[in-house]
Amino acid sequence: MRILAIGLGGAGGRLADALYRRDRAGRVSCVEAAAIDTDAQAIRQLSAIPAEHRLYYPPIGRGAIDLEQVLFHLKRQDTSGVDAILLCVGAGGETGTVAPVLADALKAGFAEPVLVLAALPQRQEGPRIAAQAGEALDALLPRTDAVILFDNETFAARRAAEMRDPSPMLYAALNDEAALRIMLLLRAGESGREVGQVVVDAGEVLGTLAGQGFAAVGYAFEPLREHWLERLLGRPVPFLAKTDPYDGAQRVVALAKKACYEEVSVPCDLTETKKALLLLAGPSRELSMKGFTTVQRWLDRTIAGFELRSGDYPVDTRRVGVVVLLAGLGNVPRVTELREASVRERRPVQIDLVDPLADGP
Numbered sequence: 416m417r418i419l420a421i422g423l424g425g426a427g428g429r430l431a432d433a434l435y436r437r438d439r440a441g442r443v444s445c446v447e448a449a450a451i452d453t454d455a456q457a458i459r460q461l462s463a464i465p466a467e468h469r470l471y472y473p474p475i476g477r478g479a480i481d482l483e484q485v486l487f488h489l490k491r492q493d494t495s496g497v498d499a500i501l502l503c504v505g506a507g508g509e510t511g512t513v514a515p516v517l518a519d520a521l522k523a524g525f526a527e528p529v530l531v532l533a534a535l536p537q538r539q540e541g542p543r544i545a546a547q548a549g550e551a552l553d554a555l556l557p558r559t560d561a562v563i564l565f566d567n568e569t570f571a572a573r574r575a576a577e578m579r580d581p582s583p584m585l586y587a588a589l590n591d592e593a594a595l596r597i598m599l600l601l602r603a604g605e606s607g608r609e610v611g612q613v614v615v616d617a618g619e620v621l622g623t624l625a626g627q628g629f630a631a632v633g634y635a636f637e638p639l640r641e642h643w644l645e646r647l648l649g650r651p652v653p654f655l656a657k658t659d660p661y662d663g664a665q666r667v668v669a670l671a672k673k674a675c676y677e678e679v680s681v682p683c684d685l686t687e688t689k690k691a692l693l694l695l696a697g698p699s700r701e702l703s704m705k706g707f708t709t710v711q712r713w714l715d716r717t718i719a720g721f722e723l724r725s726g727d728y729p730v731d732t733r734r735v736g737v738v739v740l741l742a743g744l745g746n747v748p749r750v751t752e753l754r755e756a757s758v759r760e761r762r763p764v765q766i767d768l769v770d771p772l773a774d775g776p
Contacts, residue, residue, distance in 0.1 A: 416601045416617035418501045418530075419494050421521075422450040422464070423514055425457040426505025426534055429586070433594035434503070436463035438601075445601040447492055451485060451517075453510070468492065480513055486524045498617040499528045501597070502559070504551070506753075507536035507544035511551035518558040528560040528621055532597060534589075535566045535681065535749055542756050549757030552750060561624035561742060564631055564681040565593040566749050596632040596680055599738045603694050603728050612704065615694055615726030620740065623692040623724055627743035629750065631681045633674035636736035637666055639701060667695060667706025670737040671713070679741070681749055689720035689743025696728040697735035710737070719745065 422431025428450040438446035452458040453474040461469060470488060472480050500521050504514045514531075521529045533552065536544045555562055567589055574588050603615040624630055671693070675685055691714050695707050707727065715723045720743060 416498050416603065416620050417445050417496050418447075418499050418601065419489065419492065419497050419527075420446050420448040420501045420503060421489070421517075422448070422452075422461075422503045423517060424452055424505055424508045424510030425454055426508050427503040427510065427514075428452055428458060428461055428464075428469075429590050430503035430505075430532060430534060430593055432461045432463045433587075433590040434501075434597055437591075437594050437598045439463065441598075441602070443602065445598070447494060447497065449489060449492065451480060453480070480517070482517065482520045485517070486520060490524070497527055499530055499560075499621060500525055501530050501532055503532045504534070504555075505536070506533045506551045507540060507548035509547075511547050514551055515554035515558055518555060522558065528625060529558075530624060531555050531559050531562040532593065533562055533564055534593065535564060535568065535753065537568045537571055542760065545753050545756035546760035547757075549750075549753035549755070552753065553757075556628055560621075561627055561630050563597070563624075564629055564744075564747065564750070565589075565596075566681040568749065569682060593680065596634050596738070599634060599694070599696065599736070600632065600692075600740060602696075602730075603726065603738075613726040615692065615724065615728070619692060619724045619726070623690045623722070623740055623742050627690055629683075629744040629747055630740065630742040631679050631683055631744060631747075633679035633739040633741070634736060635670040635673035635678045636734045637670060638734050639698070663701065663703030664706035664709060666735060667703050667737060668709055668713075670735070671710040671739065674737045674739045675714075675741070679739070681744075681747055683741065683744045683748075684746035685717055685741070686719060687745030688718040688741045689745070690722045691718050691720075691724070691742070692740040693723065693725035694728055694738040694740075695726075695735075696730055696738065697732060699729035701735050702727055702729065714739070 420431045420434050422428035431448050431450055435446055435448040438444055448464045449468040450458055450461055450464050451470045453472050455471055458469045458471050518529055536548050570589050570592055600620055693714060695702055711725050
């Protein structure tokens with residue numbers, strides 16, 4: 416699946432930059448990218464997106480972005496064969512008010528579906544940022560084909576505990592986590608050395624997302640044990656014994672549940688999900704189709720809807736991974752929390768007036 420990723424604002428630009436960097440590190444390129452910002456320092460610090468595709472607008476006023484100029488530039492990029500537009504935003508940032516307007520312009524200017532990758536703020540950023548995020552999400556939802564959520568609050572707590580000194584590295588790690596999940600979906604169906612038994616292509620991904628509102632992506636993997644001969648040669652050796660089929664099936668089931676419940680991009684209620692897509696990736700000899708069909712049946716019985724797409728993606732790596740795309744989310748506690756913050760910020764403050772001349776008790 417091929418996309419044009421557009422990073423809006425500081426957080427959105429860094430998300431698009433991480434996505435573009437991961438894409439260019441692989442064998443197959445799926446991403447063209449651009450960044451739009453009113454902060455010169457933030458856009459200068461991007462390292463992967465080419466300089467000619469970084470659009471800077473001096474901050475004359477809030478949301479001072481020339482949409483006609485933006486569309487003109489984007490259409491001049493090499494977007495031939497693009498399957499979708501992915502607008503990357505930090506939902507609580509100052510550019511959150513610009514994102515819905517830009518989404519409208521993208522829908523009018525391009526025939527391809529417009530998707531959003533929205534990073535949700537951490538609680539420590541305060542009630543004003545939370546309120547802005549809630550408003551931005553509600554404004555983006557009716558204007559786009561789907562909004563893929565990535566919760567910084569959930570992943571920051573987890574990743575900070577894994578790092579000795581999280582402060583300078585944390586946000587880079589979070590952006591990379593979000594980019595990894597998107598890239599795994601994009602790689603599905605793209606040309607590789609092997610073709611899967613059940614191929615998932617761009618149409619399957621877009622069919623799962625289109626018109627379904629909020630979406631999440633879960634990913635879990637397990638490193639494979641490497642034989643000493645493979646370490647010596649620096650490549651897999653086909654004739655070596657493959658994983659025991661029972662162990663292989665159990666591994667796939669365990670990874671699928673971890674992807675849905677622990678490593679999902681935003682915590683959500685699986686039983687209220689309308690659509691799902693399952694992707695099993697790894698060396699073909701390590702992919703248990705028995706485990707794959709077991710997970711298919713489990714997901715089909717668990718989600719609320721009746722549409723489950725699935726496929727396998729043989730790839731020459733030293734890990735087996737499971738990717739689960741959940742769309743049409745019905746219960747997302749973090750979104751509810753941000754919406755409630757938005758309502759509180761809009762609520763007028765009530766002041767009780769006391770008459771100083773009134774008699775006391």
